[in-house]
Amino acid sequence: MTHPPPLSVTLIALLILISITATSASNGTVLIVRGNATITSVNKTFELGFFSTNTNGDSSSSYYYLGIWYTSVTPKTYVWVANRNTPTRNLDTSSFELNRLGRLAVKASENVTVWQSSNPEAPSFFQFRDDGNLVLLSPDRTVAWQSFDHPTDTWLPGMNLTRDKVLTCWRTVSDPSPGFYSLRLNSHDFGEFGLVYNSTEEYWTTGNWTGQSFSNVPEMNAPYIYRFNFVDPFSPTASFGFKVKPLDPTGSVPLTMFRVEYNGRFRQYTWWNPIENWDQFWVRPSDVCRVYGLCGSFGLCGGGGGSRTCECVGGFKPRNDAAWESEDYTGGCVRENLLCGGNDESFQGIGAVRFDGAVEKSFFGDKGRCKRECLKNCECIGLYYNERSRSCTNLYGSLLNLQKLNYSEGGENILYLRVNGVMKVRKSLNLVVLIGSIVGSVLFLGFMGVMGFVLVKRKWNGVIEEDREFGVLNIRVFSYKELHIATRGFSEKLGHGGFGTVFQGELKDSSLVAVKRLDRPGGAEREFRAEVCTIGNIQHVNLVRLRGFCSEKSHRLLVYDYMPNGCLSVYLRQEGPHNLSWDVRFRVAVGTARGLAYLHEECRDCIIHCDIKPENILLDNEFNAKVSDFGLAKLIGRDFSRVLATMRGTWGYVAPEWISGVEITTKADVYSYGMTLLELVGGRRNVQPSSTGKEGGGGDGGGAGDKWFFPPWAAQQIIEGNIGAVVDSRLGGAYVVEEVKRVALVAVWCIQDNEVMRPTMGMVVKMLEGLVEVTVPPAPKLLQALVSGESFCGVRAESGNGVSSGSGFYGVDGMAVMSSGGSESSVGNVSSPVNKNVNA
Ligand SMILES: *[C@@H]1O[C@H](CO)[C@@H](O)[C@H](O)[C@H]1NC(C)=O
Ligand SMILES: *[C@@H]1O[C@H](CO)[C@@H](O)[C@H](O)[C@H]1NC(C)=O
Ligand SMILES: *[C@@H]1O[C@H](CO)[C@@H](O)[C@H](O)[C@H]1NC(C)=O
Ligand SMILES: *[C@@H]1O[C@H](CO)[C@@H](O)[C@H](O)[C@H]1NC(C)=O
Ligand SMILES: *[C@@H]1O[C@H](CO)[C@@H](O)[C@H](O)[C@H]1NC(C)=O
Ligand SMILES: *[C@@H]1O[C@H](CO)[C@@H](O)[C@H](O)[C@H]1NC(C)=O
Ligand SMILES: *[C@@H]1O[C@H](CO)[C@@H](O)[C@H](O)[C@H]1NC(C)=O
Ligand SMILES: *[C@@H]1O[C@H](CO)[C@@H](O)[C@H](O)[C@H]1NC(C)=O
Numbered sequence: 001m002t003h004p005p006p007l008s009v010t011l012i013a014l015l016i017l018i019s020i021t022a023t024s025a026s027n028g029t030v031l032i033v034r035g036n037a038t039i040t041s042v043n044k045t046f047e048l049g050f051f052s053t054n055t056n057g058d059s060s061s062s063y064y065y066l067g068i069w070y071t072s073v074t075p076k077t078y079v080w081v082a083n084r085n086t087p088t089r090n091l092d093t094s095s096f097e098l099n100r101l102g103r104l105a106v107k108a109s110e111n112v113t114v115w116q117s118s119n120p121e122a123p124s125f126f127q128f129r130d131d132g133n134l135v136l137l138s139p140d141r142t143v144a145w146q147s148f149d150h151p152t153d154t155w156l157p158g159m160n161l162t163r164d165k166v167l168t169c170w171r172t173v174s175d176p177s178p179g180f181y182s183l184r185l186n187s188h189d190f191g192e193f194g195l196v197y198n199s200t201e202e203y204w205t206t207g208n209w210t211g212q213s214f215s216n217v218p219e220m221n222a223p224y225i226y227r228f229n230f231v232d233p234f235s236p237t238a239s240f241g242f243k244v245k246p247l248d249p250t251g252s253v254p255l256t257m258f259r260v261e262y263n264g265r266f267r268q269y270t271w272w273n274p275i276e277n278w279d280q281f282w283v284r285p286s287d288v289c290r291v292y293g294l295c296g297s298f299g300l301c302g303g304g305g306g307s308r309t310c311e312c313v314g315g316f317k318p319r320n321d322a323a324w325e326s327e328d329y330t331g332g333c334v335r336e337n338l339l340c341g342g343n344d345e346s347f348q349g350i351g352a353v354r355f356d357g358a359v360e361k362s363f364f365g366d367k368g369r370c371k372r373e374c375l376k377n378c379e380c381i382g383l384y385y386n387e388r389s390r391s392c393t394n395l396y397g398s399l400l401n402l403q404k405l406n407y408s409e410g411g412e413n414i415l416y417l418r419v420n421g422v423m424k425v426r427k428s429l430n431l432v433v434l435i436g437s438i439v440g441s442v443l444f445l446g447f448m449g450v451m452g453f454v455l456v457k458r459k460w461n462g463v464i465e466e467d468r469e470f471g472v473l474n475i476r477v478f479s480y481k482e483l484h485i486a487t488r489g490f491s492e493k494l495g496h497g498g499f500g501t502v503f504q505g506e507l508k509d510s511s512l513v514a515v516k517r518l519d520r521p522g523g524a525e526r527e528f529r530a531e532v533c534t535i536g537n538i539q540h541v542n543l544v545r546l547r548g549f550c551s552e553k554s555h556r557l558l559v560y561d562y563m564p565n566g567c568l569s570v571y572l573r574q575e576g577p578h579n580l581s582w583d584v585r586f587r588v589a590v591g592t593a594r595g596l597a598y599l600h601e602e603c604r605d606c607i608i609h610c611d612i613k614p615e616n617i618l619l620d621n622e623f624n625a626k627v628s629d630f631g632l633a634k635l636i637g638r639d640f641s642r643v644l645a646t647m648r649g650t651w652g653y654v655a656p657e658w659i660s661g662v663e664i665t666t667k668a669d670v671y672s673y674g675m676t677l678l679e680l681v682g683g684r685r686n687v688q689p690s691s692t693g694k695e696g697g698g699g700d701g702g703g704a705g706d707k708w709f710f711p712p713w714a715a716q717q718i719i720e721g722n723i724g725a726v727v728d729s730r731l732g733g734a735y736v737v738e739e740v741k742r743v744a745l746v747a748v749w750c751i752q753d754n755e756v757m758r759p760t761m762g763m764v765v766k767m768l769e770g771l772v773e774v775t776v777p778p779a780p781k782l783l784q785a786l787v788s789g790e791s792f793c794g795v796r797a798e799s800g801n802g803v804s805s806g807s808g809f810y811g812v813d814g815m816a817v818m819s820s821g822g823s824e825s826s827v828g829n830v831s832s833p834v835n836k837n838v839n840a
Contacts, residue, residue: 296332
């Protein structure tokens with residue numbers, strides 16, 4: 001956060017003077033900035049001046065651009081660049097002025113103008129507005145020119161996008177010259193924006209405007225800080241802009257912008273003061289490999305396993321190493337050795353990939369003929385072979401958009417590239433293969449030993465197993481008939497959740513079980529078994545144990561331990577007969593956290609539950625918490641956009657990042673867990689009719705007859721130290737104040753807007769156990785914004801279907817993402833829920 005040099009202060013004064021006292025009679029030039037001087041906008045939100053992205057300190061190799069950036073944001077975030085094609089080389093002689101033609105001009109030196117605004121010749125006033133807009137006004141105060149009409153890569157609040165206002169990315173992270181990717185309003189008048197490569201190839205579109213949102217961007221329907229405004233969407237004069245509504249009553253508006261990034265993705269940024277960083281929670285295309293031409297020709301996207309987005313396929317090297325280093329991969333790769341140059345030619349299997357850009361010539365018949373044909377022609381670059389149809393195709397030209405595919409995605413075309421002289425590569429590969437095979441044999445022997453042991457053990461136990469693959473697990477395969485008998489023809493229903501109906505059953509050994517019959521079994525039997533295998537492997541005292549399953553014809557059933565005390569939600573009704581003591585509540589809080597921490601951090605494959613809510617926390621006969629339904633979302637396999645469509649009206653309950661559709665991390669569970677903790681402490685549901693449930697004091701929720709949303713009010717009370725107001729009155733004061741305080745503070749930490757600020761479940765356990773001190777969290781503002789005013793009306797109007805049904809009230813009951821490792825962003829300076837003095 002730099003302070004503008006004193007010079008700029010005088011300049012601001014001067015400029016305000018210019019804009020107020022109409023220096024229209026003057027036909028001299030007005031200097032705006034020179035050299036390293038800067039000016040700031042009226043309320044100092046933006047700063048204007050020359051910048052260089054060269055950070056190595058060697059000014060002789062620097063390029064200087066006249067640009068606008070946020071005054072308070074470090075590192076500098078540029079929102080506009082004037083001379084992006086024509087940088088200056090000497091900072092001391094560079095100047096920005098209002099010239100005698102009444103145009104803004106960037107000059108490299110006294111006599112050399114490198115950039116000029118395009119307004120007609122007329123005396124003008126100059127304004128640098130606080131929304132980041134640089135404006136020239138005619139004497140009659142109409143806008144003669146404004147930087148908002150000439151955007152670079154950034155779309156700011158108040159800036160309208162039209163047919164002729166296209167956002168074009170920077171060439172690289174540090175090169176403001178125009179790159180290959182643009183966002184433009186398509187010319188066919190369906191009100192559709194598209195991301196295009198080189199003005200020709202469209203690789204992502206918003207879909208048609210539907211009146212409220214774009215058909216491919218349903219998350220725009222979510223009540224968030226933006227107010228979008230599309231004027232004449234279906235005409236050539238269409239104009240699309242947005243405004244930001246304040247997050248809190250003081251009216252402070254967060255800094256926010258959209259930008260076409262150098263790598264072709266369109267991303268949303270919101271500045272979060274608490275972490276002093278940009279929160280980037282919406283980006284399209286969500287898979288960077290869907291960006292056209294990102295890796296250039298013969299560059300493979302995302303397949304290399306390395307940290308780079310793009311890798312050259314074997315036998316190829318980057319065309320431009322320096323560009324490759326600066327993450328500009330668009331130049332692609334070239335052959336290490338030219339074709340037809342020697343006798344060493346062979347075909348290298350790349351695997352199942354998708355690609356564009358090649359000229360194709362197909363053969364029916366075997367691969368051998370296809371190869372021979374290819375070798376005859378020096379222009380032939382390789383071939384792909386379709387295993388299923390046994391057809392083979394020779395390829396000519398070059399390959400763009402190479403990306404590894406899974407078989408299920410249509411990856412049955414196996415690509416073979418023709419390479420010359422790859423013997424070197426082969427040799428090093430062989431060494432790997434050799435080591436691999438030694439390690440492999442050792443592992444194999446070990447595995448055989450284990451299998452032998454298991455087989456013997458199984459025989460001894462007398463368990464009849466039809467499925468060998470489940471032998472190593474403690475889970476049984478049930479027949480449908482067996483379960484039909486156990487549940488007495490599926491007659492004793494225990495409940496109904498998002499995935500299916502649950503029935504009580506009694507096995508032959510008279511143990512009680514809960515049998516879940518999946519409503520909409522998706523996917524093949526093989527996948528089902530693979531998933532069950534994963535779930536069955538997960539055992540923890542705070543997770544409901546899967547005892548077995550049944551997969552016959554279209555039947556898919558899961559058999560779990562029976563939990564005699566039902567689910568937590570039963571105990572969270574103020575008027576209900578059941579109550580839980582504080583001691584039990586505290587154990588439930590810690591137990592649930594332990595179960596989730598295990599799922600997130602200790603399992604071999606990290607599992608995100610995605611549906612944490614009181615309905616999915618079961619209680620055993622000693623009132624220990626057992627988390628149920630983990631891993632199921634994957635089984636059902638519903639895709640996110642369809643889930644989104646059914647989410648309307650329950651926004652307040654899911655982590656904000658879900659709304660945006662970015663990859664979900666374990667922190668989404670942390671958010672839902674925090675919501676559940678509030679319910680546990682308050683002994684109430686988070687949404688309830690206000691007439692029955694407002695004894696805690698005047699809420700800021702709704703009026704009489706409306707649904708009242710508990711969390712924003714509760715969070716406020718907790719932060720203000722007024723925790724007693726939040727605690728369930730049915731406890732009659734019988735609770736440990738220290739524990740209640742800890743649980744309440746943890747709850748608010750868990751529902752922070754920014755996932756980076758939320759603690760991990762492992763940390764939550766430590767916080768609850770008192771091993772680390774819990775500090776007072778900041779207020780989750782987004783939560784308040786999401787449910788305040790208009791937005792909350794939407795929630796009120798549409799939440800009638802879920803409040804008392806007890807199923808899927810947290811909105812999404814089916815989306816799990818399995819990814820390896822909880823992704824902890826490493827953001828410096830993150831404000832932390834715990835003090836540094838860890839007592840453990
Ligand atoms: C300014 O403009 C007036 C007429 O518009 C002209 O007579 C005069 O020479 C100009 N002065 C300069 C310094 O260009
Ligand atoms: C600006 O440049 C002048 C001279 O070139 C130098 O003395 C001054 O320190 C610079 N100011 C900043 C803020 O870099
Ligand atoms: C600048 O700040 C003042 C005081 O906070 C406010 O009244 C005024 O509207 C702001 N002006 C702009 C252009 O934002
Ligand atoms: C600028 O142009 C004037 C007249 O054309 C010339 O006399 C002067 O030397 C030039 N200045 C520089 C720095 O090139
Ligand atoms: C953007 O469009 C809105 C609505 O038509 C208009 O009020 C506003 O002035 C426009 N903004 C700019 C910078 O032209
Ligand atoms: C971009 O498109 C132009 C024609 O519109 C074409 O000549 C040029 O080769 C293309 N560049 C790349 C890198 O695709
Ligand atoms: C947009 O609307 C047009 C005309 O109704 C239709 O042809 C086109 O397929 C639509 N595009 C999308 C992406 O829905
Ligand atoms: C392909 O499958 C692998 C492993 O099964 C998985 O990790 C990867 O995400 C899948 N890729 C795509 C694009 O779905």
